[in-house]
Amino acid sequence: xxxxxxxxxxxxxxxxxxxxxxxxxxxxxxxxxxxxxxxxxxxxxxxxxxxxxxxxxxxxxxxxxxxxxxxxxxxxxxxxxxxxxxxxxxxxxx
Numbered sequence: 001x002x003x004x005x006x007x008x009x010x011x012x013x014x015x016x017x018x019x020x021x022x023x024x025x026x027x028x029x030x031x032x033x034x035x036x037x038x039x040x041x042x043x044x045x046x047x048x049x050x051x052x053x054x055x056x057x058x059x060x061x062x063x064x065x066x067x068x069x070x071x072x073x074x075x076x077x078x079x080x081x082x083x084x085x086x087x088x089x090x091x092x093x094x
Contacts, residue, residue, distance in 0.1 A: 003031050003039075 004027035011023050 003035060004028055 004024060007027035007030055008020060008023040011026070012020060
């Protein structure tokens with residue numbers, strides 16, 4: 001889409017809607033198979049990064065167990081340590 005928008009921006013000389021409507025299909029025609037291949041590879045790379053980060057967050061959330069009704073100081077310390085560990089993992093992935 002960015003490629004088509006760039007084509008329209010470069011070739012839009014009169015800023016009339018009908019001209020823009022003609023330029024959009026032309027922009028798609030100027031998108032080469034190599035460009036499409038690169039666009040697809042880029043999207044797959046970003047998706048893989050999202051999946052990896054999502055898995056890390058889910059794994060971390062699975063480790064967190066909250067026991068209701070207990071107000072123990074030992075549990076508070078464990079809870080704070082777990083939160084610190086989660087924060088560190090999230091920061092490391094960003």
